[in-house]
Amino acid sequence: MDMLMQITSALFLLIGSFLCISGGLGILRFPDFYTRLHAVGVTDTLATAMILIGLMLQNPDGLVIVKLLIILLMTLFINPAASHALAQAAMQNELMPVLDKKDTNGKVTSSNP
Amino acid sequence: MKDLFAVIMLSGIYGLLSASFFVAMDAVDVAFTEASVGAGISTLLMLVAITMTGRTEHPVNHKPLLALAVVIVTGGLLIYGTLDTPYFGSAQAPIHQHVAPRYINDSMQEVGVPNIVTSVLASYRGFDTFGEVVVIFTAGIGVLALLSMVYRPRVTDKDTGKDTVDIDTFNDSMHEKHLILRIVSKILLPFIMLYALYVQFHGDFGPGGGFQAGVIFAAAIILYTMLFGINTASRVINLSLIQILAATGVLIYGSVGLVSLLNGKNFLDYSALSTDPIAGQHLGILLIELGVGITVASVMVIIFFNFAERRESIHGVENNAENCSKENDEAQSAKIP
Numbered sequence A: 001m002d003m004l005m006q007i008t009s010a011l012f013l014l015i016g017s018f019l020c021i022s023g024g025l026g027i028l029r030f031p032d033f034y035t036r037l038h039a040v041g042v043t044d045t046l047a048t049a050m051i052l053i054g055l056m057l058q059n060p061d062g063l064v065i066v067k068l069l070i071i072l073l074m075t076l077f078i079n080p081a082a083s084h085a086l087a088q089a090a091m092q093n094e095l096m097p098v099l100d101k102k103d104t105n106g107k108v109t110s111s112n113p
Numbered sequence B: 001m002k003d004l005f006a007v008i009m010l011s012g013i014y015g016l017l018s019a020s021f022f023v024a025m026d027a028v029d030v031a032f033t034e035a036s037v038g039a040g041i042s043t044l045l046m047l048v049a050i051t052m053t054g055r056t057e058h059p060v061n062h063k064p065l066l067a068l069a070v071v072i073v074t075g076g077l078l079i080y081g082t083l084d085t086p087y088f089g090s091a092q093a094p095i096h097q098h099v100a101p102r103y104i105n106d107s108m109q110e111v112g113v114p115n116i117v118t119s120v121l122a123s124y125r126g127f128d129t130f131g132e133v134v135v136i137f138t139a140g141i142g143v144l145a146l147l148s149m150v151y152r153p154r155v156t157d158k159d160t161g162k163d164t165v166d167i168d169t170f171n172d173s174m175h176e177k178h179l180i181l182r183i184v185s186k187i188l189l190p191f192i193m194l195y196a197l198y199v200q201f202h203g204d205f206g207p208g209g210g211f212q213a214g215v216i217f218a219a220a221i222i223l224y225t226m227l228f229g230i231n232t233a234s235r236v237i238n239l240s241l242i243q244i245l246a247a248t249g250v251l252i253y254g255s256v257g258l259v260s261l262l263n264g265k266n267f268l269d270y271s272a273l274s275t276d277p278i279a280g281q282h283l284g285i286l287l288i289e290l291g292v293g294i295t296v297a298s299v300m301v302i303i304f305f306n307f308a309e310r311r312e313s314i315h316g317v318e319n320n321a322e323n324c325s326k327e328n329d330e331a332q333s334a335k336i337p
Helices: A002-029 A033-058 A062-092 B004-024 B028-053 B065-082 B100-110 B116-124 B126-147 B167-173 B179-201 B210-228 B230-236 B239-262 B277-315 B320-335
Strands: none
Touching: A002 A033, A033 A062, A062 B179, B004 B028, B028 B116, B028 B210, B028 B277, B100 B116, B116 B126, B116 B277, B126 B239, B126 B277, B179 B210, B179 B277, B210 B230, B210 B277, B230 B277, B239 B277
């Protein structure tokens, strides 16, 4: 049983770390603000949840689990709202997404170099 | 860097990073303060300031060579000075020889508060902390004196000239702008305030205390003001009452000191407050932390309100669309500790 808990916890932590790394990669590699926000907004919420669940399994002690649960609940509220606020602010300040389009020669041009 | 917004964000990130390395060095109380003050509320206040001053720095024509030279020389001297300091973590360092052993060994018998940082801050060094609170209070008074507006712009009906914001129309209009943000922050606000109270009264036993609690409490009020507009917020928060509260906090702190003085002990020696010295210490620390919390929260709210009112009188009412990305940073940084 203890072994099982450890393995499950390690699995959750690994998935969480992988999502964190992929989110960071997304910030670096994606072309414009909205896709970057998408990368970090989606993965961060899930990654935090995964890591917190992994930590809960690490330490099956009442008070710690309650604290971690509260943090989990707060991140589930705050992270999507923050992403939404950022996207909305960008939209209101007329930051347009990059939309690559083919011109008549068939060459791909970027609207935002 | 010419973009002031980026500069402010960088300083906020710097605050958060230094909070992390304070945690790594086991100074959780300092880290807590740095995260809430350095990364949270000072970033926020500077953001409010640049909405008045404009986002880009005024271009300068001269090259600041003299300033560069001064910075290089001072930096070099400082680095030269670090060569003589003791190694990191060295037990022979003078700072570990002087009064620190007494605090660590005797504070449990003398003060009886599990968190040594609180007992040093509030009891042994109570007079210093009193000075800090007075400094914060003075900053609030300074902002009031410089920026306070006699005329407050209000939302009034053009025909009748009286307040039109009755509560039903407000509840409808709430769902027009920033719908998601307003609902989410309304859910979060009670928890932020509750957390501030926990930090306030749990400061004897864990990291926390009046400074952090006051800042977090003020952050909750500022979050509300940013999302619902200053006119709505001033219906909830009576600014003149806040001004009285800011003075009350300092007054509570000073009065505790005076009471112990009248009971025949030193200024701010809390063992005079009760027959049992330990109980007196507990009571005294609780009271002065309360005073600190009240003053800090009120002064932060005063500073923010005066900035925001000045800004609204410049830019006109309801220009806060660009604000909506900021308050969530604030909410997050309030949660991070």
